[in-house]
Amino acid sequence: MFNSMRQVIKEQIEHKDLIIRMASFDIKGMYQLHYLGSLWQFLNPVIQIAIYWVVFGLGIRGGSPVITTVGEVPFFLWMLMGLIPWFFINPSMLQGSNSVFQKMNLVSKMNFPVSLLPTIKIVGNSLQFFILMILLCIVLLIYGFYPTMYFIQLLYYLVCLFSFLFAFTLFSSTIATLVRDYQSFLQSMVRMILYLSPVLWDPAGDRVPDWVTNVLQLNPIYYIIEGFRDSFLARQWFFEDPVYLCYFWALTLTLMFIGSKVHLKFRENFMDYL
Template sequence: MKEAWTLIKEQIQNIGIIFRISRYEDKAEYQSHYLGLMWEYLYPLIQIGIYWIVFGVGLKHGNATHGIGYLPWMVIGITPWFFMNRVTLDASKSIYERVGMVSKMKFPVSILPTIKVVSNLTTFWTMLVFTILIGLLNKVYPTISWFEWIYYFICMIAWLIAFGIFNSTISVLIRDYKILLQSLMRMLFYLSGVLFNFQTNAFPAPMVRVLELNPFFYVVNGFREAMFNQGHFWEQGTLNLVFWGFVLFFLLVGSHLHYKFRSRFVDLI
């Protein structure tokens, strides 16, 4: 627990550095491209268009989900997923890619995964605005439950920081872990309720209960329930405990491994 508190304090004490480096990374990543940062927004929009045509028009024939059009239902789920997927993969490589910075200067290495969280926030906010516009065009209007997005946003950030510090450390210790994580995230894309609703009679009840324990599903489904006013987070007693249990577990294990091996990162890489 002491190591987890140390990790949290490092994030708070270096918040200025986190935002400065994240802004630099945003500009540096696409500086050689003609459209520059526009790709941050074009890529997810292209992906949304493809998934809507294939799953919304092709397979579902535009059918509604719980009385809600498939397009707004899908977009509100895919928005946090795109963010979490990219941050998870970027954070897992954050220490490995910054070995030069780690070896040549005194630097709070634990903030590297958090930098990846912050650097991707611009795309997330843009996608959320796009989601709201899609909702309004499909007669989904704001309600008081939209304020619950604040809670699910906090959940999402907490989960990504905890999972990120764990993945970034394991990726240094075990080189093959990055490949395994990529495969896992591809599988979770279909098991997190992003493109289809598995909370139906088509799936066995025990299977649904297991899939609901997925932290990524908790966030995706939470954003959906808040937008469509289909429930409140305080009604999800067991799932709340399971989710925050996952966050605490990865935070404790990740911070322990991070501080145990941090002095050896350069040699391991």
């Protein structure tokens, strides 16, 4: 039953060198024609952070801090902990889904495992993500938040993040190749997901009814982003909420299962759909 999943994962492991090197070529090609080069990888997020902070932090919240179970946290910091993973999730989801359609022409003429294409996009985007995470840690230190034992579970949430992105892009890259409308649909969906996730506002706050929070928590990105905050703010361990943990992994594995099944089924005929 899990044969297809095993095969797809095996392909990733066998070609891990290829993935990393193709990702580095991807990054190189992206900003080749820009004068500022890969500096844009950091200028873009900085500009966006500034806008969101002004609009949501100063404008809507009037500069008030976010109240969490471990006390008050400045909104700027709270937002960064959500935005930085989001800057990784957003392009990875979109580019990963588009990757097969985009590269099919190039790749089909050689014996190249197509299942690597979404992963290459994820790996390519993760360099920026890791650097921004390190910068975030420095900002946290400046604000006086020192690392605790809870930092260790960042590793767990990174595994969650990559597993989910892998499962999602594997599934959605196949669908996006077969049905082109899906990519446009996804673009608007991702924009919506930003506001349905606890990135810019706190859906668990007092003003939101419980049932709304429950529905919003079904979104797997909610789990990941709150997980990052749990680790940074030393709020709770990941095993303290076993139902949410099981739900997230059930969702991710189901997605990965369907994704690899559909991928293997259609990959020999991808060229017929272009």
